[in-house]
Amino acid sequence: MARHKSNAPPKLTRQPRKPQQSSGAERSALYARREAAKVLHTVLRGDAERRAVASIKSLVFSPSVRNKRGTFALVCETLKYLDVIKDVLEIANVLNSKWKRQEPLVYIICYDILFGKETPSIGDAEKFLMRRKDALLSGLATLLVRKKVKSVEELLDLSQLNGHIKQRYVRVNTLKMDVDSAVKELEKLYKVQKDETVPDLLVMPPGSDLHAHPLVMNGRIFLQGKGSSMVAAALQPEAGWEVIDACSAPGNKTVHLASLMKGQGKIIACELNEERVKRLEQTIKLSGATNIEVFHGDFLSLNPTDPSFAKVRAILLDPSCSGSGTITDRLDHLLPSHSADNTNYDSIRLHKLAVFQKKALAHALSFPQVERVVYSTCSIHQIENEDVVSSLLPLASSLGFKLATPFPQWQRRGLPVFAGSEHLLRMDPVEDKEGFFIALFTKTNNLDNPKASELPEGECRGRRKRFYPFLWPKVFFRAWNGRLHGSRR
Ligand SMILES: C[S@@+](CC[C@H](N)C(=O)[O-])C[C@H]1O[C@@H](n2cnc3c(N)ncnc32)[C@H](O)[C@@H]1O
Known part of the structure; x- marks a missing residue:
């Protein structure tokens, strides 16, 4: 039956309104x-x-x-x-x-x-x-x-929004609950699977909403994505170690470190932003960890040769980044600029971020007793990821570090832009539903860590320089820093 066509604007009917509420x-x-x-x-x-x-x-x-x-x-x-x-x-x-x-x-x-x-x-x-x-x-x-x-x-364009539906992840805070008990509890609501990569991570169906769940409210589980949960696990800190979390708020990875270290040893959680320090402290309190010291200040201001850092053996560096791998989580795709041409703005901002990321990674590598450094971003950009790592390889090599392979079974590795990039780990925003990047540097120069020596070697091997704890850090770091910025400081 033919429909009568009208040029008049379609009549918009609204559902009858509810009577006045209280x-x-x-x-x-x-x-x-x-x-x-x-x-x-x-x-x-x-x-x-x-x-x-x-x-x-x-x-x-x-x-x-x-x-x-x-x-x-x-x-x-x-x-x-x-x-x-x-x-x-x-x-x-x-x-x-x-x-x-x-x-x-x-x-x-x-x-x-x-x-x-x-x-x-x-x-x-x-x-x-x-x-x-x-x-x-x-x-x-x-x-x-x-x-x-x-x-x-x-x-x-609703179809565009619906395409972003993805699985939910929760990390079990093993300081307060074991993984099997968490599975049992959560299975009352949703289908739960153990993640195949990170042992304390659980996978839930898309749309699972646990924001107000008692296990979340009392810190037994944390709503934490897979990429984020892989970082502390890649660092593999041992119980009793001293570890720095260089850029730590809101503290998800800090408390993950505490949980992997079974609440033993010490974590120095460094955070520059005052507001975010409050978030960090809330996260720590919620986790129940008692081995975390918060340092409100600039990670770059920590003196690696200060005796208080002499026992630090691992550093987790998750610096500020563009967040381009998590735009759908952040809901940035809803913002007006998402479709606009902002190439110029991006490149200026990315360059500034990369300058800080390189400085921070160079600084992390310069702590004398550190034997494991993990560098991570939730960015998809080479300039914040492979380029940061490759620019630091000469320094890393001169300090005895090599690239190790976090999660060797993981398929997606770094972009093939330098020899050794296969050690890097990438998550893809389409395939893995989030963009993430992890690099792991290890060295075996000082203390008794057989684990690190078993790791596959990367391509940044070089002649090991002799280590002069009182001389090199300032001199070397300053020279390196100058090269990074093309200026002398
Ligand atoms: C990507 S976030 C870290 C997220 C955190 N690792 C987590 O998983 O919860 C980066 C953090 O580094 C902080 N930051 C930036 N520059 C810093 C600096 N120079 N020293 C210490 N913290 C810094 C930022 O304020 C921000 O809170």
Whole structure:
């Protein structure tokens, strides 16, 4: 049967609204919109200025946000519809200069009015926009006609978002619970498998939501991705060792180290950013680890020859990086700049990050008694990964380090850009659903660690220089540092 075609804008019907909710529910919805607007303001501003800001998740899960679940959903949904909301506001032309200055809040409320389940009824901005609801709905209808689509869903490329669904991972905090007991407990809710690479990691089906699970709340398990969980495991610290976690907040890998070290020995967790030190301390408290000392300061300011570091045998270096391997986790693909051409911005930022990463790795290698250094990023960029490692090979070699092969059974290795890159470990954002990079340096010069000598040798072997603890670090590091920056300091 032929359908009657009309050129009139499609009539938009909304589900009948629920009768007025209790004032308590209204108020909490109002707060949720304000909290969501704050988060949205931060991420949109960072995105517009091409500046690295905390991810949506970490902003929402900061202690100041009360309704975390509601705020997270509201921010994500608003971002998903953001282009549509902006177009509707432009067509409807309802904003005066006062509300134009509060765009993130306006976007959130417009999301609720146009696509949400509740009708906002209290709050000045809400009342302003509700009085213009018809103009907004008619703007949406006009947009559908202009874009030649029948529904809002057609406007959104939802298939792109759905493609990112991936398995969930939880790491068992063996300081508080054994792996089998965790499996038994979690199996009450979901199908659980033990990860084949990391012994204390469990794999859960996509969509498993354990944020509020008692095991998470009391630190028996940590919601930690596979790449992140492979780093401390690659370092293989032994119980009783002294270890530095150079760039440690929020502390997931720090407490993983503690768990692998059975709570024995000492971990120095170094963190530059004051706010993030608080997150680190919360993570440590939650884990129950008692062998972690927090150092609030610059890792580069630690003097490797200071006697207090004389027993440090391993360093975990997970420095700030572009995070390009986790954009779907961070939900950065929802941000306006994701599709924009930001090549120039990326290359400047990546270069700056790489400069720090090289400095930090050179510094880590310069601690006299250290025999294992793991370097990791959640980046997919060669400049932050293979290039950092290859630029440090001469220094590493001169100090007696070689590249070892973390998780030899893992298929995806480093990009073949230098001889020895097969020792590096990569995770692929498509195949493994996250981009990650791990390099492991080992040496066997000093203490009694038979394990390290068994590791396959990398290509950075060189003539071992003699080691003069009181002379070389400053002199050598300064010279190296100068080369790194093409300047003398
Ligand atoms: C990628 S994050 C580390 C994540 C952490 N390893 C974890 O798994 O939870 C990098 C951290 O290094 C910190 N950082 C950056 N520069 C630093 C420096 N010079 N010294 C110490 N920490 C630094 C950042 O503030 C940030 O918290």
